[in-house]
Amino acid sequence: MMEEDAPRRAAGLTPPVLDGWDVEELKNYIERLRAEIGRAEAAIAKKQAHRGAADAFFRTRPE
Known part of the structure; x- marks a missing residue:
């Protein structure tokens, strides 16, 4: 599966209403x-880490 085909989670999360929650909750x-x-x-x-490893692997060596 290509990265752009991967399912994306919604960027914004809807926070719950906290008014009715007690301190422990x-x-x-x-x-x-x-x-x-x-x-x-x-x-x-x-x-x-994966990106760093790929960059190090594909880095061209100075001649």
């Missing part, structure tokens, strides 16, 4: 968000 929500941020950061690091 809000803390749990924050932990889930932090976990998701960590997952996204890990995906970024992986893509950057």
